[in-house]
Every structure is written in structure tokens, then in C-alpha cells.
Amino acid sequence: MRILAVCGSGLGSSFMIEMNIKDVLKELNVNDIEVNHADLGSSTSDMADLFVIGRDLAESASNLGELIVLDNILDKEELKSKISSNLKEKNIL
Amino acid sequence: MDGFVSLLVDILSVPAVLVAIIAFVGLLIQKKSASEITKGTTKTFLGFIVLSAGAAVVSGSLKPFGEMFQEAFGVQGVVPNNEAIISIAIEEFGTTAALIMFFGMIANILLARFSNLKYIFLTGHHTFYMACFLAIVLSVANFSGMVLIIVGSIALGIIMAIFPAMAQPTMRRITGNDNVGFGHFGTVGYVASAGIGKLFKGSRSTEDINFPKGLSFLRDSSVSISLTMTIIYILAALFAGQTFIENNISGGTNYIVFSIIQGVTFAAGVFIILSGVRLILAEIIPAFKGISEKLVPNSKPALDCPIVFPFAPNAVLIGFFSSFIAGVLGMFALFFTGGVVILPGVVPHFFLGATSGVFGNATGGVKGAIAGSFVNGLIITFLPVLFLPLLGDLGNASTTFSDTDFLVVGIVLGNVGKFLGQPGVIATIILVLIASIAIKSKLGKKSHSENDLEKIS
Numbered sequence: 001m002r003i004l005a006v007c008g009s010g011l012g013s014s015f016m017i018e019m020n021i022k023d024v025l026k027e028l029n030v031n032d033i034e035v036n037h038a039d040l041g042s043s044t045s046d047m048a049d050l051f052v053i054g055r056d057l058a059e060s061a062s063n064l065g066e067l068i069v070l071d072n073i074l075d076k077e078e079l080k081s082k083i084s085s086n087l088k089e090k091n092i093l
Numbered sequence: 094m095d096g097f098v099s100l101l102v103d104i105l106s107v108p109a110v111l112v113a114i115i116a117f118v119g120l121l122i123q124k125k126s127a128s129e130i131t132k133g134t135t136k137t138f139l140g141f142i143v144l145s146a147g148a149a150v151v152s153g154s155l156k157p158f159g160e161m162f163q164e165a166f167g168v169q170g171v172v173p174n175n176e177a178i179i180s181i182a183i184e185e186f187g188t189t190a191a192l193i194m195f196f197g198m199i200a201n202i203l204l205a206r207f208s209n210l211k212y213i214f215l216t217g218h219h220t221f222y223m224a225c226f227l228a229i230v231l232s233v234a235n236f237s238g239m240v241l242i243i244v245g246s247i248a249l250g251i252i253m254a255i256f257p258a259m260a261q262p263t264m265r266r267i268t269g270n271d272n273v274g275f276g277h278f279g280t281v282g283y284v285a286s287a288g289i290g291k292l293f294k295g296s297r298s299t300e301d302i303n304f305p306k307g308l309s310f311l312r313d314s315s316v317s318i319s320l321t322m323t324i325i326y327i328l329a330a331l332f333a334g335q336t337f338i339e340n341n342i343s344g345g346t347n348y349i350v351f352s353i354i355q356g357v358t359f360a361a362g363v364f365i366i367l368s369g370v371r372l373i374l375a376e377i378i379p380a381f382k383g384i385s386e387k388l389v390p391n392s393k394p395a396l397d398c399p400i401v402f403p404f405a406p407n408a409v410l411i412g413f414f415s416s417f418i419a420g421v422l423g424m425f426a427l428f429f430t431g432g433v434v435i436l437p438g439v440v441p442h443f444f445l446g447a448t449s450g451v452f453g454n455a456t457g458g459v460k461g462a463i464a465g466s467f468v469n470g471l472i473i474t475f476l477p478v479l480f481l482p483l484l485g486d487l488g489n490a491s492t493t494f495s496d497t498d499f500l501v502v503g504i505v506l507g508n509v510g511k512f513l514g515q516p517g518v519i520a521t522i523i524l525v526l527i528a529s530i531a532i533k534s535k536l537g538k539k540s541h542s543e544n545d546l547e548k549i550s
Contacts, residue, residue, distance in 0.1 A: 007399055008399060012217075016397070037371075039313070040313050041315040
């Protein structure tokens with residue numbers, strides 16, 4: 001499985017989210033998930049199975065596929081609960 | 094033996110190799126597996142080669158633009174864009190920039206560990222640009238070799254901690270806590286915007302008004318650069334005239350078609366450069382973050398602009414428009430002075446304007462957001478004019494640094510270097526460090542004070 005964090009220019013905030021996702025996955029003891037980050041412009045639906053994005057860009061990312069939308073991209077707790085419930089649905093957790 | 098030493102020097106003076114080695118060291122410290130180390134090191138190496146390839150595309154697109162603009166208006170036209178100027182400078186300054194970046198990050202960690210400036214600057218692309226920028230500015234001030242790298246690294250470490258400290262009082266208002274810092278080198282504009290906002294205390298928040306959404310496609314920088322550069326190119330082409338362009342520049346291709354292709358080519362170049370930058374940072378920043386968390390447990394991460402956007406989405410758009418309008422007005426003003434004309438770049442006006450909007454809104458609501466980002470737009474139009482003469486040979490490149498903090502640091506260090514030489518530059522850096530630690534501790538004692546560190550910028 002692959003997760004992609006997305007932001008406007010693919011440099012700062014999505015990179016931050018990627019590092020947070022990796023931390024969260026470590027806490028949840030999930031191993032074989034690949035996490036990357038990219039800019040909105042070059043993100044395509046085949047790049048990942050799950051996309052993580054901030055609320056303010058969610059509209060522009062509707063074509064990507066399955067989204068996790070973050071109200072506060074800095075909030076690790078929010079990220080953790082949304083990721084873990086998503087993985088539970090997929091029976092990965 | 095001599096042969097071996099010169100081979101070693103040769104290897105280390107290739108910037109791509111150098112950043113790969115930095116990534117390799119970072120991965121090694123994190124005890125990654127052999128396959129991850131191989132992958133990460135290779136990707137970093139690749140990233141630097143991609144970055145250099147993008148430079149050729151950007152320069153190729155800027156050269157005809159410079160000629161057209163000169164023919165059309167008789168003055169030099171400059172499109173501020175960090176990526177473009179960095180990629181052009183990297184050929185000459187790449188090695189120095191990579192070393193300054195590496196030791197600058199170490200300086201940032203040490204400063205956070207042993208002083209009250211507890212900010213770890215995690216916006217990696219700006220760290221890299223600032224390292225490259227310091228390499229240029231200090232070279233123009235006649236620094237070289239080891240001294241250049243030592244002074245540059247210390248300056249970078251200080252810059253990485255001081256600018257977030259300046260933004261923090263307003264950051265506390267925006268985010269409602271003191272856990273996260275702001276790390277993006279447009280801080281002078283943001284702090285100015287928050288200061289202007291205070292004049293409008295009591296104005297209602299931007300988020301209480303209904304503002305049309307639907308322009309968020311401009312957040313996609315490859316699209317917005319393509320569109321604005323094409324428009325700027327076509328305007329220059331119309332004024333330069335069909336005959337001039339088709340006879341001298343485009344090799345017979347229709348002048349409008351040529352302009353559209355060149356405008357989008359510039360965006361393509363920036364796109365390539367950013368891909369390279371992403372690859373370069375992919376291994377280095379997590380290592381930096383991991384090490385800083387271990388060594389400075391109570392530090393605040395300083396993060397990129399978009400972290401404040403969700404707190405005031407309306408202020409983002411208002412700030413962008415207001416800043417951009419100021420940029421257009423400033424451009425016309427510069428036409429009348431007959432010197433260099435700074436064209437409004439959509440990327441700096443978007444990121445710096447939007448962030449100024451959020452900062453201005455935090456202190457002065459709608460009016461603060463409009464006025465603050467308007468002032469930011471004027472600042473990023475007129476500062477490059479003051480800075481261009483201090484860029485040495487790179488001043489003729491049709492592009493330059495776009496963000497306030499680069500320009501302010503450049504104007505200060507460049508002028509000090511010009512009049513007081515190297516000792517003056519070193520003294521300035523040390524004075525700024527001492528002053529900011531002192532101001533910070535004074536502020537710490539009255540933690541709710543409304544003061545900020547404007548005095549030192």
C-alpha cells in the first residue's frame with residue numbers, strides 16, 4: 001500500500017505531513033506502507049492508494065481518489081485517528 | 094598520494110557528490126538499512142543533476158525574454174523567482190552552498206540547544222536557497238575558501254533561528270498556541286503586515302465575510318507560473334514588435350507562438366528544478382529533524398507558509414490579490430524611473446501576499462489583511478531594485494531573489510561588506526546574534542508583551 005501527502009508546491013507542508021504519517025505508522029506498528037509527498041500539479045490517482053491533504057486544498061484534489069482531509073495539518077492526533085480508522089476499514093490494522 | 098588527494102578534492106568539489114555524501118551521513122546516523130542508504134544517497138545525487146538540468150531550461154527561456162524586454166522598453170526587466178536565480182547560481186556556487194547548508198543546519202541545532210532561540214528551521218528548500226544566497230553575497234564581499242564557509246554557516250544558523258523568532262508573537266495569535274514556529278524567508282513582510290494590521294484593531298476578521306472560492310487552482314504553482322509568464326512574455330513581444338523578434342530572436346517562428354512556448358518553458362524549468370530540490374531534501378530534512386529532536390527536545394519546529402493558510406482561507410486570497418495589485422502599481426512606478434523594472438511574479442505574490450494577509454488579519458481583521466499585504470507587495474517590488482547592484486555578475490540575469498528576508502540580509506551584508514569590508518560583515522553577524530538573544534530573554538520575562546524583534550531586522 002502507498003500513501004501520498006499532497007500540498008500546493010510539494011515542498012514544505014506535504015513533506016511535514018509525510019514525516020508525521022511515518023511517525024504515526026511507526027506508533028501503530030504498521031510496516032510495509034510506502035509514504036511520499038508531492039505537489040498538487042503533478043499528483044495523479046495512480047501514484048498512491050490513499051492521499052492526505054489539508055482542508056483548504058481538498059476541493060482541488062477530488063480527482064485523486066481516496067482522500068484523508070486534515071482540518072489542521074499540524075495536528076498529529078487528528079492524523080493518527082484518521083489514519084488508524086482508515087487502516088481498520090481496510091483490515092490492515 | 095598526491096594523486097589520491099587531488100582525486101579526493103575533485104570528488105568533493107562536485108556539488109552533486111557533496112549533497113549525496115551529506116545525505117549518506119544522515120542516513121548512516123539514523124542507522125538505516127543498506128538498501129535504504131543506497132536508495133537515498135542515489136536519489137539525492139540524482140536530485141542535484143535534475144536541478145542543474147532545470148537551470149539550463151530556465152536560462153534558455155530567460156535570455157530571449159531579457160532581449161525582448163530591453164528592445165521593447167529600453168530598460169532591464171526582472172522577474173523575481175528564487176528557483177530560477179538559484180539554479181543559475183548553482184553552477185558557480187554549488188559546492189560552497191552545499192557545505193554552508195550542511196554546517197548551517199548544525200549551527201542551527203547548536204544555537205537552539207545552547208541559547209534561548211529554540212527554533213529548528215525545517216523549510217528545507219529555503220535553507221538550501223539561503224545557503225546558496227549567502228555563498229553569493231559573501232563572495233561578492235570578497236570572502237573565499239574556508240572563511241567563506243565558516244562565516245556563511247554561522248550566518249545561516251543564526252538566520253534560521255532569528256526570523257522564526259520575529260514571527261512568533263503573531264504566530265501565537267494565529268495558531269492559538271506556542272508549539273509551532275514559522276519558517277519561511279518572507280518574514281520581514283509578514284511582521285510588517287502584522288504591524289500595519291495593529292492600526293486597524295477591531296476590524297472584523299476576514300473569515301466573517303463571504304469570499305468567492307474557486308481561485309484555488311492558482312495554488313498549483315506550475316499552472317500559475319505558466320499563465321503569468323506567458324502573459325508577461327506576450328506583452329513584451331507586442332511592444333518589441335514582430336519584425337525584431339522574428340528576425341533576431343525566434344529564428345523566423347511567429348512572435349506570439351514563440352512567446353507562448355517560452356513562457357511555458359520557463360514554468361517547465363521551474364518544475365524541473367523543484368523536482369530536483371524535492372529529491373535533494375528527501376533524505377536530508379528527516380535526518381535533520383530527527384537529530385534536532387534528540388538533541389533539543391524542547392525546540393519549536395519552524396514550518397513553511399501553508400501551515401497558516403487553513404487558519405484564515407479568505408485572508409489567503411485577499412492577501413494574494415492585494416499584494417499582486419501593489420506589485421503591478423509598483424511596476425508602473427518603476428517604468429517611470431527608467432531603471433530596472435521588477436515584474437510581479439505570481440509565486441512570490443501568492444505565497445508572501447497570502448501569508449501577509451493571514452498575519453495582517455490576525456492583528457487587524459479585513460482592513461489589516463488588505464493594508465498589510467499591500468505593503469508586502471510594495472516591499473517585494475522595491476527591495477530587489479536596491480539589492481540587484483549587490484549581486485555581482487548575477488545582477489544581469491533577468492531574474493533575482495524574490496523573498497524579503499533574502500533581500501534584507503543581502504542589502505545589509507552587501508552594503509556592510511562594501512563599506513566596512515570583511516571585519517564589518519563578521520561584526521554585524523555577531524552583533525545581530527547577541528542582540529536577538531538579549532531581546533528574546535527580555536521578551537521571555539514579559540511573555541505576553543506585544544513587542545517583536547523588528548528592531549534587529
